[in-house]
Amino acid sequence: MPSRALRLGLVVVLAGAMVLPFVVTNFRLFQCAQVFIYAIALLGLNILIGYNGQFSLGHSAFYALGAYTTAIMIDQWSVPYGWTIPVAGLLCLIAGFLFGIPALRLEGLYLALATFALALAVPQILKYFEHWTGGSQGIVLSKPAAPKGVPLNPDQWLYFLTLFVLLVLLVLARNLLAGRTGRAIVAIRDNPIAAQAMGVNTALYKSLTFGVSAAYTGIAGALSALVIAFVAPDAFDVFLSITFLSGIVIGGLASISGAIFGALFIQFVPNWAQDISKAAPWAIYGVFLIGFMYVMPRGIAGAVRLGAARWWRRRAEPS
Amino acid sequence: MTPSSEPILAVRDLTIRFGGIVALDSVGFDVADGQIVALIGPNGAGKTTLFNCLSRLYTPDRGDVLFAGRSILGLGPHRIAELGVGRTFQNLALFPTLTVLQNVMIGLHSKTRSDFLSNALRLPWVGREERAIRAEAMELLDFLDLETVAGHPAAGLPFGTLKRVELGRALAGHPRLLLVDEPAGGLNHEEVATLGKLIKTIRDSRRVTILLVEHHMGLVMPISDKVVVLDFGRKIAEGTPAEVQRNPDVIRAYLGIDEGMTR
Numbered sequence: 220m221p222s223r224a225l226r227l228g229l230v231v232v233l234a235g236a237m238v239l240p241f242v243v244t245n246f247r248l249f250q251c252a253q254v255f256i257y258a259i260a261l262l263g264l265n266i267l268i269g270y271n272g273q274f275s276l277g278h279s280a281f282y283a284l285g286a287y288t289t290a291i292m293i294d295q296w297s298v299p300y301g302w303t304i305p306v307a308g309l310l311c312l313i314a315g316f317l318f319g320i321p322a323l324r325l326e327g328l329y330l331a332l333a334t335f336a337l338a339l340a341v342p343q344i345l346k347y348f349e350h351w352t353g354g355s356q357g358i359v360l361s362k363p364a365a366p367k368g369v370p371l372n373p374d375q376w377l378y379f380l381t382l383f384v385l386l387v388l389l390v391l392a393r394n395l396l397a398g399r400t401g402r403a404i405v406a407i408r409d410n411p412i413a414a415q416a417m418g419v420n421t422a423l424y425k426s427l428t429f430g431v432s433a434a435y436t437g438i439a440g441a442l443s444a445l446v447i448a449f450v451a452p453d454a455f456d457v458f459l460s461i462t463f464l465s466g467i468v469i470g471g472l473a474s475i476s477g478a479i480f481g482a483l484f485i486q487f488v489p490n491w492a493q494d495i496s497k498a499a500p501w502a503i504y505g506v507f508l509i510g511f512m513y514v515m516p517r518g519i520a521g522a523v524r525l526g527a528a529r530w531w532r533r534r535a536e537p538s
Numbered sequence: 539m540t541p542s543s544e545p546i547l548a549v550r551d552l553t554i555r556f557g558g559i560v561a562l563d564s565v566g567f568d569v570a571d572g573q574i575v576a577l578i579g580p581n582g583a584g585k586t587t588l589f590n591c592l593s594r595l596y597t598p599d600r601g602d603v604l605f606a607g608r609s610i611l612g613l614g615p616h617r618i619a620e621l622g623v624g625r626t627f628q629n630l631a632l633f634p635t636l637t638v639l640q641n642v643m644i645g646l647h648s649k650t651r652s653d654f655l656s657n658a659l660r661l662p663w664v665g666r667e668e669r670a671i672r673a674e675a676m677e678l679l680d681f682l683d684l685e686t687v688a689g690h691p692a693a694g695l696p697f698g699t700l701k702r703v704e705l706g707r708a709l710a711g712h713p714r715l716l717l718v719d720e721p722a723g724g725l726n727h728e729e730v731a732t733l734g735k736l737i738k739t740i741r742d743s744r745r746v747t748i749l750l751v752e753h754h755m756g757l758v759m760p761i762s763d764k765v766v767v768l769d770f771g772r773k774i775a776e777g778t779p780a781e782v783q784r785n786p787d788v789i790r791a792y793l794g795i796d797e798g799m800t801r
Contacts, residue, residue, distance in 0.1 A: 395658040399657060399668070401657065402644050409632075409633035409636065410632070413631035413632070414633075416593055416615065417619055417645055417647045431654065
């Protein structure tokens with residue numbers, strides 16, 4: 220029964236998501252597209268941290284790599300934007316895999332520091348290659364319009380595009396994590412020695428997981444370049460990495476739906492904080508962060524799961 | 539013993555040092571196919587060190603380990619399972635956040651082949667493989683009386699139950715040789731007797747050769763075909779349980795009776 224209720228809930232949410240672009244303002248649609256993009260990035264980071272137990276403060280670097288791949292391909296070579304998204308993903312897959320190999324020697328806080336270094340370095344590297352990246356000025360793109368014959372404005376079109384990519388990547392992640400590979404990924408987090416004794420090639424799995432995680436985040440970066448129609452190095456500093464990190468913790472570690480909850484949080488809560496206090500929005504945001512962690516120690520996804528289980532139990536009890 | 543058949547496991551002249559300490563000193567013995575062999579000795583005798591050499595967590599300084607006639611020292615630790623060597627751990631090394639069923643399903647990792655891409659795309663053969671993994675794991679849970687806890691996370695179950703889960707996980711890889719590290723630790727008298735029966739059943743019905751590290755003589759003596767005794771990293775005796783029990787070196791080293799009393 221609960222799984223049928225879950226399916227019904229999903230259908231309702233999806234139907235709502237299909238109708239939404241025709242009832243709200245373009246600015247709201249832009250914000251929704253941002254949520255979808257963040258959800259993709261958080262999904263990637265959660266596969267790495269939540270499921271595999273490898274830490275990263277460097278995912279802003281992969282987000283930047285994805286965004287700049289798209290921006291440079293469009294700006295320099297006029298590549299159709301649709302092609303730049305898989306290229307950004309592939310490039311980040313390779314970059315993440317390669318970074319994951321030396322990272323094998325680093326555990327916990329040391330890995331956090333190494334990835335922190337990556338996050339620090341990338342904005343400056345972007346400024347250095349000014350010819351390609353436009354330096355501090357960045358690259359201005361034009362918002363892609365809907366394909367000919369599709370009666371949608373650019374914001375509506377990007378809303379559906381980002382939603383589509385998110386849904387595809389959600390399904391792929393769910394499949395990956397539900398199977399043999401997913402069990403091995405979690406086994407490495409829980410007990411690497413035992414995982415090895417079961418025949419899991421821990422080095423390969425950890426590097427590949429790093430690559431997959433970076434690919435997700437890179438695709439998110441590529442989509443953000445399209446939606447914002449602008450890339451600049453300072454948007455991809457280490458603060459973005461920490462925002463992602465807080466997103467997966469608030470949303471729910473090792474949970475796929477947690478990526479969506481976390482994305483909603485990092486998109487909207489800073490705005491609310493701004494509305495509450497113009498003078499100290501980050502102080503308000505901080506209170507929200509601590510409050511959420513205190514009330515929902517297993518993230519929003521964990522709280523939702525717990526609440527749903529209680530509700531079902533109460534319904535099942537004869538009154 | 540049938541001397542004509544090749545031993546499934548041959549340990550030859552195994553020596554390993556940690557700093558100045560010789561943890562294993564020229565240890566050698568054979569395990570014949572289908573036997574239950576026990577490795578006993580006082581604490582710190584080198585039993586677990588030897589196990590870790592067999593599962594390639596440690597690399598010995600000298601000597602060799604042959605499985606079915608082939609040296610395993612050139613292989614990485616994750617390659618041992620696919621050869622047909624399973625193991626359990628002294629202090630339990632389960633995956634605590636995964637369910638009992640999932641723990642046993644991971645035991646089939648070395649026997650299955652779906653990977654990142656085929657799992658993500660859920661290709662048709664992956665679905666078939668996944669169903670086969672689940673069915674086989676369920677069959678093992680049934681064999682070990684664990685069906686009722688299949689969906690329970692491994693964390694929070696009684697110790698004796700978790701020991702059986704570890705056995706199930708190790709058996710899932712269809713090992714020809716099962717390395718069992720102190721299975722009786724933390725079990726009461728009755729549980730030890732049941733465990734002894736279970737180990738024999740595993741050997742007989744699943745045709746698994748078993749090498750056992752154990753302190754508990756009540757478990758070792760009734761079920762073992764052969765006992766190897768280690769003390770301070772050296773092999774001091776090898777033989778049937780009866781022979782070993784009579785061996786004066788073993789009595790002195792392992793039980794510490796006569797010297798310990800007179801000193």
